[in-house]
Amino acid sequence: MIFEKRIKNIFSNLKREPDAIIIKNSSEPYIDDNFFYVTGLDKGLFEGSVAALRPTGKVDIIISELEAESAKKSNANLNIYKNGEEFNEFFKNTLSPLKNIGLNFSGISHRDFCRIKDRCPNSEFVDVSEAFAKARLVKDEFEIKTIKEACSIADKVMKMIPDILHEGIHEFEIAAEINYLMQKNGADESAFKTISSFGKNTAEPHYSHGNYRLKSGDFTLFDFGARFRKYNSDMTRTFVFGKASKEQKDMYETVLDAQRTGFDAIRPGIEAHDVHDAVSTYIDNTRFKGRFIHSTGHPVGLAVHDAGAGFNSECKVELKENMVLTVEPGIYIPGFGGVRIEDDILIKKDGVEILTKAPREFIEI
Numbered sequence: 001m002i003f004e005k006r007i008k009n010i011f012s013n014l015k016r017e018p019d020a021i022i023i024k025n026s027s028e029p030y031i032d033d034n035f036f037y038v039t040g041l042d043k044g045l046f047e048g049s050v051a052a053l054r055p056t057g058k059v060d061i062i063i064s065e066l067e068a069e070s071a072k073k074s075n076a077n078l079n080i081y082k083n084g085e086e087f088n089e090f091f092k093n094t095l096s097p098l099k100n101i102g103l104n105f106s107g108i109s110h111r112d113f114c115r116i117k118d119r120c121p122n123s124e125f126v127d128v129s130e131a132f133a134k135a136r137l138v139k140d141e142f143e144i145k146t147i148k149e150a151c152s153i154a155d156k157v158m159k160m161i162p163d164i165l166h167e168g169i170h171e172f173e174i175a176a177e178i179n180y181l182m183q184k185n186g187a188d189e190s191a192f193k194t195i196s197s198f199g200k201n202t203a204e205p206h207y208s209h210g211n212y213r214l215k216s217g218d219f220t221l222f223d224f225g226a227r228f229r230k231y232n233s234d235m236t237r238t239f240v241f242g243k244a245s246k247e248q249k250d251m252y253e254t255v256l257d258a259q260r261t262g263f264d265a266i267r268p269g270i271e272a273h274d275v276h277d278a279v280s281t282y283i284d285n286t287r288f289k290g291r292f293i294h295s296t297g298h299p300v301g302l303a304v305h306d307a308g309a310g311f312n313s314e315c316k317v318e319l320k321e322n323m324v325l326t327v328e329p330g331i332y333i334p335g336f337g338g339v340r341i342e343d344d345i346l347i348k349k350d351g352v353e354i355l356t357k358a359p360r361e362f363i364e365i
């Protein structure tokens, strides 16, 4: 069973095995995505729910009646409560025998932590967030298949964008189209707030969208992803609307070459910063030196920025087969505009498989 394997793997990342690991969801948006990682559930909200993981790979979940039907799709042992009293009863029974409890310090609310501490005055608590992160970096077969679906939805939508752009359209209109088209093509929702920026707004890497209207000669930048069964994709393309200037074309070609440098550098055994160093050195050797102002990429999975890692010059994560990450160099010139090209890749034995396939060559619309 795939989830049993995931849970055993999480425990194997710990020097000292706790008696159990407790995942406790708060309310939206403070839901720990590890809950879905260990139960395999891909529908439902599961606010307030608890998952207790054992070193044997078994998992108990405590959920309200409201989500009992959804939870049955998991192989977990279900404890369904009808009221607060029953919840407390289950919670106490699960927790009271535990001397040593692992918690995901990156995913639990402070209030929940205090409550658990109150209920278990004699237990010791250890942070197991790193163990979760480490396990989740390397994707299993099911995860890869699901991420590929999420990538193919985003891809399909990216390919439609040039046909829907026209002079005078607002940034927010295209953002709305993108979100609609992703859902229409099978996404559960957008993976994060869609970026649709034109003109000089493209120089802000995390701009979302506003009421700017498209003019001839503008850069247009679209950064979005689809969420499919809780797994995400994340991709970016930059086009020029109308005829490009030489400067725009140069920026684009430099970013594209920098991305290729990144693809070529990636293989199992190197450290993430090696990829970033290769890409940033490439850009810094051009006249766009210093204009690449973020990390080269990040892991993608149940979270868009998965496992809390960003691949910058300090990141010592060793790259392994079956990791999924983005490669997304960019050049940003304030007051002028920016170019970013972002794709999701799967690390293979001898290099990369690019999962997002929309054309990467320079496009004038």
Ligand SMILES: [Mn+2]
Binding pocket: 234, 235, 298, 326, 328, 342
């Ligand atoms: Mn990204």
